[in-house]
Amino acid sequence: MTSSEIASRDAGKDVQTKSECGGRPRSQKINTFKPQAVGGSSKWTADDERLQPGPASRPRWFRPSPRILQWLQRPTLHQHGVPKTRPSPSGLASPMGEPHRPPRAACKGATGLQPEIVRQNASDPPLYRRFGLFLGVLWHVRYIRSRISMPRLTPLPRDAFDFAAARHLLVRAGFGGTPGMVQGLLAKGLDGAVDWLVDFEGESSSGPTRDVQADTFDPSVKMQLTPEDYEAYRKAREAGDEEAIDAFRQKQEQQERDDRRSMRSFEQWWLSRMIETPRPLEEKLTLFWHGHFAASYTTVENSWHMFRQNQFFRKHAAGNFGDLLHGIIEDPAMLRFLDNNRNRKGSPNENLAREIMELFSLGEPELLGRKRSPYREIDIKEGARALTGYTFRDNAFYFDEGQHDNGLKRILGRSGRWNGHDFVDMLLAHRSCSEFIAWKIYRAFVNDVPETPPSDEVRNVVVQLGKTLKANKYNLKNTLGELFRSAHFYDASNRAAHIKSPIELVVGTVRDLGVPVRSIDTLRTAAARLGQRLGHPPSVKGWDGGRAWINTSTMFLRQNTAVWMLTGRDAGGHPWPKDTTPFDPMPLVEQLERQGEVDPDEATMYLQRLLLACPVDDARSQAIRQVFTLANNRVNADSLTAALCVLTALPEYQLS
Structure with missing residues (x-):
């Protein structure tokens, strides 16, 4: 017998090994399961013949097909519409050159291949050997059922799409419009109107015509002070050089003043886009994602980072939620806001991992009446380890390989040498993720004041919407299109069920009535006084919305704001700026x-x-x-x- 035949014969046999701590020998199965790079891609190979569907090991009818075998042995999660090559957080080229990201190997695991499978017991036989045929058939049945019985919301009858329904759609999916805009939407019919709103890439998207300069930001306005600057400052302090110390402080203060001025310009620019845009859903979704992935300039203190984040939200507004979630862990504004630039190997910072699970993807259990949380505290701690080394330098994302924890981690029941993108993939694969995002969409576009936990009717709609989102691999355009065509969206119980946010009130009044803007900065200030300043959400939860917008103080300000916009004068009779334009209603x-x-x-x-x-x-x-x-x-x-x-x-x- 040749040596290769002997090795093949002994591959699956028991061998006697000495335990590490001495004592009697113990029996251990040889089960070498290792990755191998093939043709530039990562594939699993098994030296253990028991993992192969060989003809001698079982009858032909019992052998799983190669596709089923590949699925049963899969070491990583299914991709839910998320490309293997991750998008830039901003979706645009960095002004400082290409950001330093994890190499392709790091995005697949620490070794550059698929993360290893960690078995609880080395003697456990492969999964398919124990349940092979049953699991194979079950997988095919579930896949076919998911495609055939894809959930659908009951559509609105085409003849029920009248002027009131067209106005409702334009207000909820945008910021309203004049009677002519509503009539134009009505003339398209329900399908045409929804297609025009969600397929907004076909519409031109020129910047606002007003004199605001945010789209020509200079990233050098707020550059981080270099190590050389700090070293010079330290030496000046040691030497008692007051002149050098003052020069350093003046440079720092001037940068801060310039950056605050730049941030105000950005707020004016975005407000102008909302008023003038021919793509209303694009700006409505950009505002929605700004509240969902909330980061405040008060903490970030960098207008360029805030502007780039805004452009990132706009680019992926109706795209794929997976792209948004993957991009946000490489976004300098978010990394700074949640202190992930301090998340290092051996000293993890849990802020980003906690919020990405609790607020960005899986949600809190009580929102949808769940009995228990979909994640545990240990998942947050392990997720924080996966995100170590994700930081930024200057104005671009930077992956610090030396600070990344490359050890084994167990997150949501899966073990491996996970990195940040592996962590995000696991969140996207969890069934709670699609339901939570569907709930956030429901509150933003359908009804923001449902009871918590919601009624059975609302919960059923949210669950159906979540299934649609999951079935469409987190494609937001298709999901929103189905929602805007549904009868539930236009139901009488969901009209006058959304309290206008300050931005919706200000922008909507201008668009509905054709009110002259007069001063864009005055409108920005009015919205801020009403409780919503762009780029300044109050916390990582964003704005609470709903009834939180209304109290005795804000109600009075809301009424006065409308008077200012209609007459050019406030309640005290003080005029607006000298360039006041009369309003012709x-x-x-x-x-x-x-x-x-x-x-x-x-x-x-x-x-x-x-x-x-x-x-x-x-x-x-x-x-x-x-x-x-x-x-x-x-x-x-x-x-x-x-x-x-x-x-x-x-x-x-x-x-x-």
């Missing part, structure tokens, strides 16, 4: 004109239908009509402006 009711006149009763009802998400009682309707009565039943610019001031002060105007 007559185009709003031009289609009601008959022989040059507009009927006051008809105008009263039309304005309510145009600007309110729900009808008001007779007393409030009469208050609006009374304005025209005092103007001798004439509908002109002055009386119409006064009527709009009354209408925008109603509580119903704060709802969409």
